[in-house]
Structure formats: C-alpha cells, structure tokens
Amino acid sequence: MIRPDFDLPRARRETRGCEQQIHFNNAGASLPPVPVADALYGYLYDEEVYGGYEVMARRSAELDNFYAASARLLNCSADEIAFTDSATRGWNSAFYAFNFQPGDRVLAGSAEYGSNLVAMLHQAKRQGVEIVWVPDDASGQIDIRALENLVDARVKLICLTQIPSGGGLVHPAAAVGKVAKSAKIPYLLDACQLLGQRPLDVEEVGCDLLCGTGRKFLRGPRGTGLLYVRKTLLEQLEPHQLNHHAAELLSVERYQLRMDAKRFESWERSYAGQLALGVAIDYALGWGLEAIGERIRLIADNLRQKLSGIDGITVADQGPDLCGIVTFYAAQLPADQLQHQLALRHINTSTVPFSANPISSQQSRHPALLRASLHYYNTIEEIERFAIELKQLL
Ligand SMILES: Cc1ncc(COP(=O)(O)O)c(C=O)c1O
Incomplete structure (x- = not known):
C-alpha cells in the first residue's frame, strides 16, 4: 500500500x-525540484548582474549552508565535508590520497563502479597494489564472512559501492563497517546511488570516507558532489594534488595543509551548483x-x-x-x-x-x-x- x-x-x-x-x-x-532549480538560476543571474566574486562575498552564508546541510544529511561535522564536482572526483581524491606500497591490498565488493575500478587498476599498475574482490553470498550481497577472512596486515583499504549503478540490490554497508572498524582498516564507501534515496548515518555505517553526487537521488544540479572524510583520518590523508585553497601558502618556500576536509577541494568551482546542492539536501531532509x-x-x-x-x-x-x-x-x-x-x-x-x-x-x-x-x-x-x-x- x-x-x-x-x-x-x-x-x-x-x-x-x-x-x-x-x-x-x-x-x-x-x-x-523547483526550489533547487530556482536557486541555481537565481545565483547565476546574480553572477551575471553583480559579478562572481561580489556575489560570493554577499551570499557566503548561503554557500556555507552546503557544508551544514551535508553534515545534517550524513550526521557528521561540517568540517568533514568537501565540495566536489562529482562522485568520481570525491572517490578519486580519497583513493589517491593513500600512500600505497607494493604488495598492499585493497578489498572491494562486486558492485564497484567502473570508474573506481579504472583507478584501482591504475594504482595496481603504478604502485603494485593488489585488488582483491570480495565474493557475494548466495543472496547477492557482499559476503561478510568472506570479507572477515580476507582481512590481514596487507589490507590498507576496504571499498564498497553500496548500490550498484546498474541494479536494485543494496549492500549491507554497516556490516562492512563493523569489519573495517574491528580490523582498524579505513573504509571508503561509494554512496552515489544511495544519497537522497535512503537515510545514511556515517556513525551507523562506520565508513571513514564517503562520496556522493548531486544530480542523482539528491536532485541537485549536475557537476556537483561531496566527499566526507572522518576527522580521525583527515590528518593522515594528504591529497594527491594540492593547491592554494587546500593548503595555505606561508612563504615562497612553505605551505600548511588545511586541517578540514576542504584540503580535498579546489578553489574554483560552480558556486551556483554548491549553493543549489545545499538547497537540494535541505529539500530532501524536509521530505x-x-x-x-x-x-x-x-x-x-x-x-x-x-x-x-x-x-x-x-x-x-x-x-x-x-x-x-x-x-x-x-x-x-x-x-x-x-x-x-x-x-x-x-x-x-x-x-x-x-x-x-x-x-x-x-x-x-x-x-x-x-x-x-x-x-x-x-x-x-x-x-x-x-x-x-x-x-x-x-
Ligand atoms: C555507484 C556509482 N558511483 C559513482 C558514480 C559516478 O558519479 P559521477 O558521475 O558523479 O562521478 C556513479 C554514476 O553513475 C555511480 O552509479
């Protein structure tokens, strides 16, 4: 009914x-939805009429709402959120931040998105990382017993795509989180098809890193996304690429990395998209x-x-x-x-x-x-x- x-x-x-x-x-x-589309068009109009930098300064609180809204959505803190232009960008930023050594292992589920697989193969080729696919159980979900058995000192990361791009099955992300937590292995969750479709609490799921996109079930604009990075992991993860937003330039010889998840961001982006994604998240939370x-x-x-x-x-x-x-x-x-x-x-x-x-x-x-x-x-x-x-x- x-x-x-x-x-x-x-x-x-x-x-x-x-x-x-x-x-x-x-x-x-x-x-x-109308409030998201109107927020996007309205911001672009303001950029046209008043100038991009001037609007950014004038509407900074609304732009910042993206971080607060994402934190409400995921039950985390706003400084654990980075704005990205896609789920792929978020996932790659997290994945490439690991300093993999030859022989290190990454465990991954069968639903892994194709783009994530390409990045894994790339790291396998360049760094000698071994990708190990965790089998599914008879129901089609990731086999938690098999995952437990695969955990050892070589495993440096566990990856799961919770909902595959091309199927209705939802994998038990929290059960994977329990295994990752008890083995003290970082856990990267691709929640691209889940965000906006179901609740997701990072404390319940136990993931350390999570990526999502704006345009799918969150109903945000294209070219927007988010990355969550757990505070306890932030300090250990140095982004693969840096810029003067991710790190403060202290002198011509020294920089200091930001302490929040914005160390994974670029300065330039679609500010209209960022603002509208915040509106989309609040809209979803409203329902x-x-x-x-x-x-x-x-x-x-x-x-x-x-x-x-x-x-x-x-x-x-x-x-x-x-x-x-x-x-x-x-x-x-x-x-x-x-x-x-x-x-x-x-x-x-x-x-x-x-x-x-x-x-x-x-x-x-x-x-x-x-x-x-x-x-x-x-x-x-x-x-x-x-x-x-x-x-x-x-
Ligand atoms: C499961 C999953 N992960 C990641 C992505 C990539 O999202 P984006 O295109 O925002 O990078 C998709 C896109 O279809 C997806 O379905």
Whole structure:
C-alpha cells in the first residue's frame, strides 16, 4: 500500500519536468525540484548582474549552508565535508590520497563502479597494489564472512559501492563497517546511488570516507558532489594534488595543509551548483529520507511486480534489500532498442553499460539490461502506462 500521508501532489507540483514525460532515469540524473532549480538560476543571474566574486562575498552564508546541510544529511561535522564536482572526483581524491606500497591490498565488493575500478587498476599498475574482490553470498550481497577472512596486515583499504549503478540490490554497508572498524582498516564507501534515496548515518555505517553526487537521488544540479572524510583520518590523508585553497601558502618556500576536509577541494568551482546542492539536501531532509526511502521501495516493488507479469520480460534485480533501481531485459527486443522506443514515447530510461558495475556484470549471465530508476515523485499511474507501452512494444 502507498502511504496516504505522502504529499504526492506537492512533489509533482514542485517538479516542473514531470509534466513533460515519464522520467524513470533518476539513477542517471533526477529532475531537480523547483526550489533547487530556482536557486541555481537565481545565483547565476546574480553572477551575471553583480559579478562572481561580489556575489560570493554577499551570499557566503548561503554557500556555507552546503557544508551544514551535508553534515545534517550524513550526521557528521561540517568540517568533514568537501565540495566536489562529482562522485568520481570525491572517490578519486580519497583513493589517491593513500600512500600505497607494493604488495598492499585493497578489498572491494562486486558492485564497484567502473570508474573506481579504472583507478584501482591504475594504482595496481603504478604502485603494485593488489585488488582483491570480495565474493557475494548466495543472496547477492557482499559476503561478510568472506570479507572477515580476507582481512590481514596487507589490507590498507576496504571499498564498497553500496548500490550498484546498474541494479536494485543494496549492500549491507554497516556490516562492512563493523569489519573495517574491528580490523582498524579505513573504509571508503561509494554512496552515489544511495544519497537522497535512503537515510545514511556515517556513525551507523562506520565508513571513514564517503562520496556522493548531486544530480542523482539528491536532485541537485549536475557537476556537483561531496566527499566526507572522518576527522580521525583527515590528518593522515594528504591529497594527491594540492593547491592554494587546500593548503595555505606561508612563504615562497612553505605551505600548511588545511586541517578540514576542504584540503580535498579546489578553489574554483560552480558556486551556483554548491549553493543549489545545499538547497537540494535541505529539500530532501524536509521530505525525510525515511519517508522517501519507503515510498521509493513501494513503487519500485510495484514496478517489478508489473514487469514480472509481462510475457518475455525477466527482472534482473536480486537480493533481500532492493531499492528504486529496477533492471530487466526482454526476450523480444534488446535493451538499447527498447530504450529508444520508450524515449520516442516520452519515457526516459537507460541501459546498463558494462562499465556501470563491471565485476558483477562479468559474473552475470543476463543479456544487456534496461534500467528504470524511480524517485518519490513518480506515480503508480506512470508505472501502469509504462507497462502498457512495454506490452505494446513487445
Ligand atoms: C555507484 C556509482 N558511483 C559513482 C558514480 C559516478 O558519479 P559521477 O558521475 O558523479 O562521478 C556513479 C554514476 O553513475 C555511480 O552509479
């Protein structure tokens, strides 16, 4: 049952884009809500009229709200947050800050994002780091026993992508956090597909580093993201690249690294994006991440049920805990053609490329998948229309 107290009319009223099409590509980029879009346009207008540096000075409190809002979202302190231009930038900044030595090991889960894998292979090639893939259990989630057994003195980092780019499965990030904590190994969480979709408390999860992006379930602008760095790790992690924002220049010969997570930032950035991401986070917190998560789960289950009833369609998502990302394939038409045909009918979906989650893709026997990713502003009526269009197409 869909909760009657979820104010769906308001959610749709405040989402201008949902009048144009059925947007089931929230795992790609969500439709930003009106307050976020207006904050972005308003700030850009101010830059046009008053000048970028002048607006930055005048609206510094609103810009700073990004850090406070992120801290509220993750239950951390504002000085543990860095603004980034993407999840990838955040993840790379964290990963490349480790001073890996030949023979060091990184343990990682099967959902790891393709870009993270490229960086791991790069460090394996340059530094002699060994990447060890932790197997999944029979349910599809990361096997916690296997993870425990892989922990030894060689392991310098544990990585987990909590929700794969191309699948509905949610990995038990807190269980991984317990293993990392008891072994005293730093834990880097890619929460890119989770932030804005479900609550995430870094104390409960036990991660030391976390990256997220603005444009997906947080409904922020493109070109924005965040990196969380636990205070106790901050001092030990020296960014791979420095600049005069990350470190204060004391003389022509000396610099001093910042003590907060801003040591992972650049000075230049989209200030409009930063401000609007802060608005997006507050907007999500206003709805409540529990309520958002519950609604997404309900409508995604509804979609999976409807898809299972269509001849020729196989739903690919598996696992005890599924989210708003729904993946499937049809016997009659390949995923890219399906996506194209749906787009002609004003329904946005995406395909799942190999680079989305290469390790699990390699292990899977499915043909290419189509991804329909739902947010709370999507409706049962949209799901019904989606199912009708699919039936007609097939
Ligand atoms: C799980 C996951 N991690 C990281 C990323 C990269 O995000 P960004 O494009 O903001 O760097 C994505 C993007 O799809 C993703 O799905």
